[in-house]
Amino acid sequence: MIGHPLSVLFSFRCCIELLTTVPFLLSNFLENGQYLYDKVIDPLKSKLIHLICTLMVLLYNGMSAFQYCEATFAGVNYSILDSLYVVMVTLSTVGYGGSRIVMMTLIVVALAVLPSLLADVARTMQKRNDGGGHVNKGSLPFILIVGSFRPEQVNDILNGFLDREHAEPHLNVIFLDVNAPTEELKLMERNSMWGHRIQFLHGSVLNEDTLIRIRARYAKAIFTVSDDNAQDHFKEDERNTVRLWSLHCFTVTHNVPIYSYNLSPSTAIYQKVAEEIICVGEFKQYLLAMNCRCRGVSTLLTNLLHQRQPMNRYDEPWQAQYDDGSCNEIYMSGPAKCLMVILFAVKTKVENSNRYEILLNPRHHYVIKEHDSCVYMAESPKEVRDIKKMVRSTNTTPTSAQPSNSSSSSSASSFSTGESSSRKYRIVKLPSPRHALLTGSRTLIARLGQAYDQDQPKTLEPSLPLCYLLDHPVLIDDVTIKSAAGMHGHILVCLQERVTNIFKFIYNLRSPYLKRNDLRDIVILCSTPPNPKVFELLNRFPKLYFMGNSRNPDDLLLAGVKNAQQVVVMSEKEPSENFERSSDSPAM
Incomplete structure (x- = not known):
């Protein structure tokens, strides 16, 4: 007899059907609804549950079969405890008297199923002990760092993220390496002051199972x-790019910001999906160029970026003053109402473009605009908040100085021929997107792949940065000199065997924010001239010359080493051949 439709609707079976079906139907109409059931389960826990459930099934079916056979064919009724004992002894492969068919079947099934399950659990436990493990819910929130790690590198990373006055108190750091963590890293995880907040895992981000167990979608x-x-x-940057894209494809629906650290500046064009891209070589060139413009700026920047605690005692008075300054940090905030403050830098928008420029130590004639971001040096965020509460003490507004774009000529001596030639240069945009990419322009990198007007000249590309450039490119013979006699206050750059990509270094010394009188001659000493591909990036920069060999004392004297204002020695990193050779030996 069929019941009333309402009784069927409110039946227990219908309620179960609704509980299992309605969420599935709703997930089809929700944004990212396919991830409604995407919950990470502890692999070890799931395998233990699988093992226990299998044992329970074997025990239950074995007991049922044993009792049925004994009661039906032998006329003996065993209690549940006796049946459990018989089946347990049988599953342990010891064997027991009774129904031989049932016992043999249990032994075969147990030998076929249980060893593989036990081995799987053992492998999972070993992976967890070796660092292969997973990220559990208790580790949220966390940041994920993917790469190859050494103990000293890990210490620097942890100092930057965790040893900060304003650091998030419950933030955890997860390190993922394709290799298993070393004993030193395991010891650091167990015994360091941050042991409860760090975790070393190993696996490849190219494997989806690894991305699931490390909860990549839930990383901060x-x-x-x-x-x-x-x-x-x-090749290392290529591997890093593949890791970046794999992580992006897996986390794109959760909008997880990804940051990339590269060794070569040209890698940035393949990593436009990254939130920010940092290149160590590019940053070093930038620091060297800033040091040439302002002495000590590299020490100042590294002290501000390096987190450390002040020392308790000092041997000399200057050490106390230096330590007090080196314990400051960088804070960015809006412009203060008071003009009587000390600024470290100002982030301002370049006129007639969408680019932002950071001005280090802006001069007294610069006017802070309403939408500028000010970079302060302070010991804690409290000092920055106190600055914003200060009251303006004067209404005097100095005149803003803008970089001049007027074209004028500058005489550059042609030392190779002894004749004087005039080459005109001015502030213009870089000649091509290739040049702009090497400056680290995030605006241009973000525009890669977008449609643009083919008829528009490349020099009118709005995202191309500005700098001092010659009106026409020069030939390598025109800027190859035999002597720098007559030069004073120039910059002498000593390279090893070949001219590497030093575009970032030269570009910062030709910044549009420099006055024309501040542009100094740059003489590059290298045993071999730059190849055409490298020289193509440099042939528009004014007052740039090549000559001689930096290892030859006579060439150093001809290059005016005694009259130079700065001497920059660039070293190419080399692997140490033995303990008596450093990677910086050629530079020394």
Whole structure:
């Protein structure tokens, strides 16, 4: 007899059907609804549950079969406890008297199923002990760092993220390496002051199972790091790019910010999906160029970026003053109402473009605009808040100085021929997107792949940065000199065997924010001239010359080493051949 439709609707079976079906139907109409059931389960826990359930099924079916056979064919009724004992002894492969068919079947099934389950659980436990493990819910929130790690590198990373006055108190750091963690890293995880907040895992981000067990979609941020000790920097950056794209494809629906650390500046064009891209070589060139413009700026920047605690005692008075300054940090905030403050830098928008420029130590004639971001040096965020509460003490507004774009000529001596030639240069945009990419322009990298007007000249590309450039490119013979006699206050750059990509270094010394009188001659000493591909990036920069060999004392004297204002020695990193040779030996 069929019941009333309402009785069927409110039946227990219908309620179960609704509980299992309605969420599935709703997930089809929700954004990212396919991830409604996407919950990470502890692999070890799931395998233990699988093992226990299998044992329970074997025990239950074995007991049922044993009792049925004994009661039907032998006329003996065993209690549940006796049946359980018989089946347990049988599953242990010891064997027991009774129904032989049932016992043999149990032994065969147990030998076929249980060893593989036990081995799977053992492998999972071993992976967890070796660092292969997973990220559990208790680790949220966390940041994920992917790369190859050494103990000293891990210490620097932890100092930056965790040893900060304003650091998030419950933030955890997860390190993922394709290799198993070393004993030193395991010891650091167990015994360091941050042991409860760090975790070392191993696995490949190219494996989806690894991405699931490390909860990549739930990370607060992800950092992909190239290995500084890699023999081939380009291949290491290629591997880092693959890791970046794999993480992006897996986390794109959850909008997890990804940051990339590369060894070569040209890698940035393949990593437009990254939130920010940092290149160690590019940053070093930038620091060297800033040091030439302002002495001590590299020490100042590294002190501000390096987190440390002040010392308790000092041997000399200057150490106390230096330590007090080196314990400051960088804070960014809006412009203060008071003009009587000390600024470290100002982030301002370049006129007639969408680019932002950071001005280090802006001069007294610069006017802080309403939408500028000010970079302060302070010991804690409290000092920045106190600055914003200060009251303006004067209404005097100095005149803003803008970089001049007027074209004028500058005489550059042609030392190779002894004749004087005039080459005109002015502030213009870089000649091509290739040049702009090497400056680290995030605006241009973000525009890669977008449609643009083919008829528009490349020089009118709005995202191309400005700098001092010659009106026409020069030939290598025109800027190859035999002597720098007559030069004073120039910059002498000593390279090893070949001219590497030093575009970032030269570009910062030709910044549009420099006055024309501040542009100094740059003489590059190298045993071999730059190849055409490298020189193509440099042939528009004014007052740039090549000559001689930096290892030859006579060439150093001809290059005016005694009259130079700065001497920059650039070293190419080399693997140490033995303990008596450093990677910086050629530079020394």
